[in-house]
Amino acid sequence: MISISKLLCGLDAESDGLRYDAAADSSVEQITERKQQRPVVVWNTTKRCNLYCDHCYAAADTEGVPGELSTAEGKALLDQLADFGVPVVLFSGGEPLVREDLPELVAHAVDAGIRPVLSTNGTLLTEAAAAELKDAGLQYAGVSVDGLPERNDAFRGKEGAFDAAIRGIEACLEVGLKTGLRYTITDRNAADLEGVIDLLTDVGVDRFCFYHLDYGGRGKEIVDADLSPAEKRDAVRRLCDLTREYHAAGEEIETLLVGNYADAGYLVEYARRELGPETADRIRTALERNGGDPAGERIADVDPVGNVHLTQFWQGYSPGNVRDRPFGAIWRDEVNPLLNALRNREDRLRGRCSECQYQDVCRGGSRLRAMTVHKDLFAPDPQCYLTDEEVGASTSSTSAD
Known part of the structure; x- marks a missing residue:
């Protein structure tokens, strides 16, 4: 994520220490006082969902x-x-709220010393459910809304999904559970x-996560619905302008970009143009600490049956299953060729990525998108x-070849 x-x-924000090694300079209580050492883990607790979304990376079903x-x-x-030192677990799905044991699992994460957060479509979040999760120790609920009513409902395959x-969201706010929109x-x-x-x-929400489409699960089937690079640039510019x-x-909205580390280079360029070189240099330093695309390093995923994945979007490959080996042993595997390749x-990296001046804050962006489109992990x-x-x-290096 890029804030x-x-x-x-x-x-x-509470993630300043985790993301930018800037806990000492932050005025709010921190998730951790030090830079992230272990991956944030997304746990797809089930493949079952009450909706059928066009872009679902987990290809969830009823x-x-x-x-x-x-x-x-x-x-x-x-x-x-x-045991491995994971700082945060994101309970996801499918729709995690279809699991009756979700509050029990959230409470266990708290007891184990892991910060529990939730990714949900929000439609099953009654005030009673939100209160039970908050009492169990849930720290945050991210609710997905993909447009205004007509477009959201078409995207999610169910009329009334937007209103639900x-x-x-309102139920979470009513019980005092921190909530954001995705x-x-x-x-x-x-x-x-x-x-x-x-x-x-x-509605009263003060956190907005802007996700780029990644090409996993059903997202792979709607690649043609992705914005062109020029349209994507314009959308990120609009979000920067709106945030400012x-x-x-006086509206202190927290806005974050997720899933395309070209955003890092663009923010430096935007700041240089709009705010001056000193601010641009400060932003670049912070982004260097953040570290670029996290696949296989600072983000991990465990699917409903225990397979470990390199990100939540990359469901087509697994280096191991937690029923066979502990998560830490799988993640530390020094002989796994794909993990080693991603970490080095x-x-x-080939083409323009190999020469890019922002490689240190981007690291080539999404390797899943590169592989899906170019059939080349390092394109x-x-x-x-x-x-x-x-x-x-150079312009001669702009192709995947």
Whole structure:
């Protein structure tokens, strides 16, 4: 994640220590006082979901899959994560709220010393459910809303999904559970960007996560719905402008970019143009600490049956299963060729990525998108929207070859 509000507007957040090694300079209580040493883990607790979303990376359906981790196995997984020093576990799905044992699992994560957060479509979040999760120790609920009512409901395959998600957000706010809105942009809902952000202030939410489409699960089937690089650049510029406008008006909205580390280079360029070279240099330093694309290093995923993945979007490959080996042993595997390649990707990146002046804050962006489009793990991310001048690469190096 890249925080626009932190980098452009100086808004302190609880993740400053985790993300930018800036805990000492932050005015708010921190998730951790030191830079992230172990991955944040997404746990897809089930493949079952009450919706059928076009972009679902987990390809969730109305039924679960055989062999999903039981309550006891889920607790054992959480103990494995705690033993390895994982700072945060994100309970996801499918829709995690279809699991009746979710509050019990959240409470176990707290007891194990892991910060529990939730990713949900929000439609099952009643006030009673939100209160039970908060009492169990849940720290945050991210609710997905992918556009205004008509577009959101079409995207999510169910009429009324938008209104139900808003009721879920309001339920969380009513019981004092920190809540944010998650929005994945495509050409189907890009026109709703400003309206979705306005929704934040209307409902009272102060955290907005802007997701780029990654090409996993059903997301792979709608690659053609992704924005062009030029359109994506324009959308990120609009989000930067809107964030600054809201902060200038006294609305301290936390806005974050997720899933495309071309955003890092763009924020430096944006700051240099709009705020001056000193601010741009400060932002670049912070982004160097953040470290670029985290796949296989600072983010991990465990699917419903215990397979470990390199990110939550990369469900097609697993280096091991937690029923066979502890999570830490799988993640530390020094002989796994894909893990090693991702963790030492700088010398393997090709095309414009190999010459890019922002390689240290991007690390080539999404390797999953590169592999999906170019059939080459180390080809350029097809959704890099930086210009050749910004990249600093020769025009002859802009192809995947």
